[in-house]
Amino acid sequence: MSALSNTNWNRRNVLQAAMGLAAAGGLAACGGNTGRSSGGSGEALTQYFHAYGEAGTEQAIKKYAAAYKKANVSTNWITGDNFESALFAALLTKKAPDVFEFHPQLQLVKSGQVADLTDLIDPVKDDFNPNDIKSHTVDGKIYGIRMIDDPQFFYYRKSMFEKAKVEVPTTLEELIEAAAKLTTSKVKGAFLGNDFTAIQNVIIWSAGADTINEKNEIAYHTDGVVEGLKQLRQLFTSGDVLLDAPTDFWDPSSLNQGLCAMQWGGMWSMPAMQQALGDDLGIFPFPKIGSAGKQSVYNGGWSIFVNAKGKNVEAAKEYVKWLWIDQKQYQEDWATSYGFHIPPRTSIANSATKLKTGLPAEGVKLFTDYGHFDNIAYDQTMQTAFAEVIASSIRKNGNPESALDTCDKKVNVELKKLFG
Template identity: 25%
Template sequence: MTDRIRLSRRSLLALTTAAATGAVLAGCGDEGGQSGSGKKIRWWHIANTDPMMSAWAQMARQFEASHPGVTFEITPLENEAFKTKLTTVVQAGDPPDIFHTWGGGVLAQQAEAGMVKDLTADVGAWRDTLIPTALDAYTVSGKVYGSAVDTGMVGFWYNKELFERAGVKAPPATWAEYLEAVRRLKAAQITPIALAGKEKWPGHYYWAYLAMRVAGLDALRQAGADKNFDAPDFVTAGAHLADLVALQPFQTGYLAAGYSTADGQAATMGNGKAAMELMGQWAPVVERDNSAGKKGLGDKLGFFAFPAVDGGKGKITDAFGGGGGFAVGKDAPPEAVEFLKFIAQPENARIEAKTAGVLPVVKAAGDAVTDPNLKLVGDTLSASTGFQLYLDQAYAPAVGQQVNDSVAELLAGKSSPQQVAQAITAAAKQG
């Protein structure tokens, strides 16, 4: 949904309706990481709406109470505003003391530039309390540069009632079946898919998943290392997406639609005006919050994994997604790292799971997941055979942006599958 985060690109926190993006203070203090007998911790996160914005602030106050002299300056930012502002301060050599990260290529660049602390030894104190893959996205060359908070995956959310009306009796398991489901929905005069074309990151999910299904996870990772996405399998992935675009499956005006705007992707889905959206685990909550009366689809909503592609090298059990975590700026006081340990305590992880509707990475907090939709995603993720981080986070920023831009052009009918692969390769080689 952007780097996805994408929401995320892509936790729920990144993708809720935008609110004020100014600084909100959870404590007071002078400028600088240390002043007099006190220490100020500048904390930037993307929970820019309640209830989680207030929940994070409350945790900061609790930490302040047990650490005399420590105060927090908290800046909640909308996802895109966060990325823009963070890039500016990192380039200036002044990163926040604690800031949101999706890991991957962006965090790797920050680590290489010496802008973030190596947390390997520190996180080791609570690593065993996390699920096994929790820190994978935050590990660069064997060193850990971030502590995970939540995780999740992207899949198709669908309206069971609309599927039934169109005669689609079961979620499609193959890409051919998926295209046939789209045809049936259109024949029943039902908009098959809601898409936020304006924001680009939701569209990249389609190309990424098709690349995974056609070429396989290893090929995607090797392409990143070799800086070459021009292989036939990646062109084929684009061709499969072009086949979908040719069916005109998206809602009217999708190219100008946002994700969580009044008439955007989430609202279109939540109001029952489209049968499907390809989105992360946060989708049911955002659909609900952007629907009329904030009711959402309730028990009409279902979930299924991205279909397999006949003859492809990838497995339908390979998952695509990511989560959210926090990195620590190079000049942060030791208490910043202590705070990461504090929010990783099961009781605090449960607060985030219950309040934000996310899948926690703290094993003991799994009992806080009671929402049936979230549990379904968790069950699917736990049975996965492989995992790929959002491409606009997994690769260097310029490459991730090019993926988003090129796929958006394909979705708009302005670029070919071959041109998409060539443009991504060119961006990788320039980097």
């Protein structure tokens, strides 16, 4: 995930989409906001982007497209919480986009939906974060180019911590204790997103587990994860957590407006938070869970893909190479001029002055020290199954072991589909 639109977007929207639930949705949601390039000639190409929350992003992506002279590139900038449904519905039609942003997903490769981009990336492969190459690689071929890396961590108000005499928590127990001490009649101690699904991957990693292992077997069903789910149920029912916030975790408003003392969020929110709070802002990774645990940071992000079933595959690849391989100034602009994101290209990350000092530099360090990347095989169906564990055992009072057993069955069916 990345800088998201100021809508009721959540992880489950993305999850449902790739399962094809939106296949019947048609293209009405896309609207007529095509942002057609004025400078191009030759092929007509269409690209799909979700509406980022930061001001200026729509204008930027259309400016880049307009600068490309070999094709006429139009942009569908899809607002609301329907990006995934609009994208996946469109991919089934004759009006499918030639280029689209999404996350690396093995089923998109297995179904032949996304084009092999190895030939574009190979000449500069060593300039990419190796994790961004690995998360897009299947059988030695690279599908998709990472545009931005988006670490997620806790933000907190330093003044509120000092007033409540609270230290930065490093364990989940300490986080629960801190939330209680920080809660007042007007402020909740913590905000972890309205339904807690924003933290579903870091729960696993912070408990010392993983989503699936290198043998493509379930790795999340451990005693540590069960312990974490029980502790998070305790936190959820404590009265010390902000629930039903006006906007979700991806939006900085809850912390900025003083509704909570600490908030789970993405690095994309940092400029807006710094503008609102100045130096009264700190960050820390998700705390460790249990004796086998380790602090963790979720490295989300967005990648660009070429529709392998489109009419203009070669022209689309040429455009993607031009923008996301050759145009380094646009890549740095996209990563640092609106929200803060980490450029996947090492050379650009090393020259990105806005990320060199202060809190942005701390965010980069958390990304480097504690970061976990998506596994391309841990697909939407599996993520949805684990989101149901969160619903059952944190938001309701279900048994975590039973919820994980149910999840295991669904995940194993999916693993068998993908790997036989």
